[in-house]
Amino acid sequence: MTIRDKLAKIKPARIARKAAGKVAEAARDETAGGTKNAGPSIPGPSTNAMTNLILADIALRAGGALLRRGVERGLLGNKTGAAKAKKIIRGRTMGETLIGTALARVATRSVPGAIMVGGGLLAKTLYDRRHGKSAKAEGEAAVEAKAKKGEKE
Structure with a gap:
């Protein structure tokens, strides 16, 4: 597996983690009575909260799908080999x-x-x-x- 392949797997997970962190921070702000916490605020990609929530949902689902594929490929790859596991999943x-x-x-x-x-x-x-x-x-x-x-x- 090349470094490019490894980075391609890591990048969607990072995007999902960032989006989840932004949603969690927004939730903390909401529960604090509408006042900002003492820490710096990171703005979401959009000014609309619902748009940010939808983006976070999509990122989490995509991250989950990538994780599921990785686990499936790993379990199949132990016996069949990585290339064949990829073909089986496809x-x-x-x-x-x-x-x-x-x-x-x-x-x-x-x-x-x-x-x-x-x-x-x-x-x-x-x-x-x-x-x-x-x-x-x-x-x-x-x-x-x-x-x-x-x-x-």
């Missing part, structure tokens, strides 16, 4: 992405949801372990198919 369908997002939301919004999603993952893991070689072969075939689909795109 080869996912919109439906698979939406299902993963929906499951994550269900799991993080309530304890029963976390139990349900965690139980499903546990059941799938136990099923795969019980079926051993056939489950491993199916998984590897699915990964190969995703990598080939990711190469074409």
